[in-house]
Amino acid sequence: MGRPPLTIAEREERERIRQEKRKRPTLTEEEKRERCRERKSKQRENPNYRSAENQQKRARYHNNSNGEGSSNQPVEEEEEEEEDDDDMMNDNEEMKKERLIAARHVFMSVWTVSGVRGQFKCKGAINNIPVSVDTSVSSLPRSLNDTNIVPVRLAQNMTDVHNYMEGNVNPHNVWEAIYYLKTQPAYEKHDVTIDDTWLNTYDHLSNIDFNEEQDENKEDIAGGDDVIIEEDIPVGGSETLFSGEETPDSDNGFGLKMAPGERSTALSLLMDEDTDFLALPQIFGGQILEPKYEEKKLSYACLTKSLVRSADRRAVRPDYLFYMDKKKLLLNLVGGVSTMMRKNKSGSNSLKANQVLQDDVIANSIKKDEAFNVFSGVRSSPAYWKTEKCNVMAMIRQLGIPTLFITLSAAETKWLELIVILKKLIDKQEITEEEASNLSSDEIARLIQSDAPTCARYLDQRFRHLKSTWKPPHGPFGNRSVKDYYYRIEFQHRGSPHVHMLA
Numbered sequence: 001m002g003r004p005p006l007t008i009a010e011r012e013e014r015e016r017i018r019q020e021k022r023k024r025p026t027l028t029e030e031e032k033r034e035r036c037r038e039r040k041s042k043q044r045e046n047p048n049y050r051s052a053e054n055q056q057k058r059a060r061y062h063n064n065s066n067g068e069g070s071s072n073q074p075v076e077e078e079e080e081e082e083e084d085d086d087d088m089m090n091d092n093e094e095m096k097k098e099r100l101i102a103a104r105h106v107f108m109s110v111w112t113v114s115g116v117r118g119q120f121k122c123k124g125a126i127n128n129i130p131v132s133v134d135t136s137v138s139s140l141p142r143s144l145n146d147t148n149i150v151p152v153r154l155a156q157n158m159t160d161v162h163n164y165m166e167g168n169v170n171p172h173n174v175w176e177a178i179y180y181l182k183t184q185p186a187y188e189k190h191d192v193t194i195d196d197t198w199l200n201t202y203d204h205l206s207n208i209d210f211n212e213e214q215d216e217n218k219e220d221i222a223g224g225d226d227v228i229i230e231e232d233i234p235v236g237g238s239e240t241l242f243s244g245e246e247t248p249d250s251d252n253g254f255g256l257k258m259a260p261g262e263r264s265t266a267l268s269l270l271m272d273e274d275t276d277f278l279a280l281p282q283i284f285g286g287q288i289l290e291p292k293y294e295e296k297k298l299s300y301a302c303l304t305k306s307l308v309r310s311a312d313r314r315a316v317r318p319d320y321l322f323y324m325d326k327k328k329l330l331l332n333l334v335g336g337v338s339t340m341m342r343k344n345k346s347g348s349n350s351l352k353a354n355q356v357l358q359d360d361v362i363a364n365s366i367k368k369d370e371a372f373n374v375f376s377g378v379r380s381s382p383a384y385w386k387t388e389k390c391n392v393m394a395m396i397r398q399l400g401i402p403t404l405f406i407t408l409s410a411a412e413t414k415w416l417e418l419i420v421i422l423k424k425l426i427d428k429q430e431i432t433e434e435e436a437s438n439l440s441s442d443e444i445a446r447l448i449q450s451d452a453p454t455c456a457r458y459l460d461q462r463f464r465h466l467k468s469t470w471k472p473p474h475g476p477f478g479n480r481s482v483k484d485y486y487y488r489i490e491f492q493h494r495g496s497p498h499v500h501m502l503a
Helices: 008-022 029-045 049-064 072-101 133-138 171-181 185-189 196-204 216-223 275-279 300-309 318-335 359-367 382-399 416-426 433-437 441-450 452-468
Strands: 104-112 120-130 150-154 165-169 256-258 337-341 371-375 405-409 486-491 497-502
Touching: 072 133, 072 150, 072 165, 072 171, 104 275, 104 318, 120 318, 133 171, 165 171, 185 275, 275 318, 300 318, 300 452, 318 337, 318 452, 337 359, 359 371, 371 382, 382 486, 416 433, 416 441, 416 452, 441 452, 452 497
Parallel strands: 150 256
Antiparallel strands: 104 120, 150 165, 337 371, 405 497, 486 497
């Protein structure tokens, strides 16, 4: 059976708990250092100590909860939130590891609308920064005395106050990943090299289990928090990059601060053709995709459609979806430029057919303002909307004023069959529609947020099926048929598709 609906008091209690979890007490510098020492000590003893802390929190909350029939509900909700937090922590760790081993860093502004579980939104340009993988990886401590977990802070410049990404990474996993990637086609093509000295050292130590306890010397070293071993500091590192005590920097916490793309010049997405494969090793694994059909290379649009519609959902990431959209738009802008000649009564700017094929003649006409470029076939460009307006006005002029103005909105949270599909794609779990109806609102929001392309494609399929039901004689209009129609799809503020239609 499903969970009963929450009362107003229970909803207020859940909101109060979330607000309290978000509040963080202001700590002094000495308290921050002490907390960092305790965390490092616990990580040395047990890398999974956070799981034990989560269990203790659940037990404390269960003992302190009051009211009949309301104690179990918040505890279950707390468990779900802890599981979501663990998943988010794992995803963040994978993204930080990906940044350390990627040969390109792509920067863009991505945030959510309508709350944390809302759809993602992107605004502004994309910066493609080449980085040195060898510098990024060699900055990590790599001696046997190092802990399994290292706090890392990534910034665009070392002088920046705020970090764009921070958290814990496992150096052992990073070394394994780069040891594999350095032999892959994308990294070999662009001469991404790694220092052979530490690679040979890693090859010599590849059979050592870093999770096991080391010799007594390591235990003695781990016992003292203020002891700094010279070999723990990376080669070429300084106190600016790595400090054994991990001195806090303003409000950004502790850890190894790095700026891999500092002093690097941004590259154009059009000129740097392999940015996708170098910036996202977690998706492509260092491979270069060159799909062909009948010995012809497929366009970038076909490649993106294949990745988004594939059963393997690794490419359905918000950052990569926005990246593909921006790059495809740039390609359309370059390939969709048309040259228009200005009208002239004197006819001095008339060109012959053979002159139009000459680039210097066209460039000279544009320079003299006798011609201008427009973007044809590019969505949302003035030329595109002018063409669409002409189509609508032609339909009205020949067939008269439209009979119906139809507005359709997506109801993803109410489409149980869509929730079943998302659960199978994202969590690899098959559930029934009855079980889908009993899922919490946060769980449904998480599923919708995790795979926006599937939600958009599902709305498109429902809309196409709806139009097929209007055909006579069994349609809603009887023996009358829809002669013509025009529609456009918008995306609402919450990020869901929205259809406006004239019929």
